[in-house]
Amino acid sequence: MTQATVACRARSWRLCLASPILAGALLSCGQPHTSESQAASAAPPAVAYESHVVAGDTPPLGGSLRNPHDGDAAVARGGAMLFNAMNCDGCHGTDGTGWVGPNLGDGRWRYGGADAEVFNSIYYGRPRGMPAFGGTLGVEGVWTLVTYLRSLTPPPNMPTESWQN
Numbered sequence: 001m002t003q004a005t006v007a008c009r010a011r012s013w014r015l016c017l018a019s020p021i022l023a024g025a026l027l028s029c030g031q032p033h034t035s036e037s038q039a040a041s042a043a044p045p046a047v048a049y050e051s052h053v054v055a056g057d058t059p060p061l062g063g064s065l066r067n068p069h070d071g072d073a074a075v076a077r078g079g080a081m082l083f084n085a086m087n088c089d090g091c092h093g094t095d096g097t098g099w100v101g102p103n104l105g106d107g108r109w110r111y112g113g114a115d116a117e118v119f120n121s122i123y124y125g126r127p128r129g130m131p132a133f134g135g136t137l138g139v140e141g142v143w144t145l146v147t148y149l150r151s152l153t154p155p156p157n158m159p160t161e162s163w164q165n
Contacts, residue, residue, distance in 0.1 A: 065116035069147040079148025082141060086133065096152055101129065105152030118146050 069075040083089060083096065096104035107113065111121050122142045125132030134142060 065119055067115040067119070067143055067146055067150075069143055070115065070150070072147060073151070075144055075147045076151035077148075079144040079146075079151075082137075082144055083148055086137070086145075088145070091129070096149060097155070103155075104149050105154060107154050115146055115150065118149060119143065122146065 080095075083092075088096070089099075091099060091101035092104050093099035093101075098104070098106075102108075102110065109118065109121075111117055111126055119142055121130060122137075122145055123132065123134035123139075133145075137145070
């Protein structure tokens with residue numbers, strides 16, 4: 001083998017090792033390490049539930065979630081479309097009136113009816129059939145659904161009465 005051939009093979013070997021490193025550097029060039037969209041879709045902090053009984057009467061530390069779209073009719077209309085697009089009506093019925101899943105417009109909530117509690121039910125899911133949609137919808141999508149659900153008016157005739165006021 002000639003000296004030129006050995007040098008050429010050595011360069012090729014180094015280039016093969018350097019190629020993935022260079023490709024990774026080029027792909028990540030100019031991109032922030034944590035973008036605002038990633039931060040916005042990150043899981044929310046734990047929520048301090050006002051309606052849950054706490055051992056020792058000392059609530060655990062937790063953040064508080066606030067619906068950024070509270071009362072916004074345009075977001076509620078978008079939430080209605082999202083409700084249908086995500087097939088929520090497949091379990092909760094048309095306009096959330098209930099079918100296999102519970103009625104979402106009657107104001108009675110198994111896991112709490114505050115915005116933060118409804119958010120957690122959608123984001124993390126619940127036992128007995130409610131899947132978690134936080135990974136699919138992200139924080140903004142879940143708040144859009146919460147805004148829609150809060151805009152639903154209770155039916156004039158309730159088939160049963162709530163035991164809570």
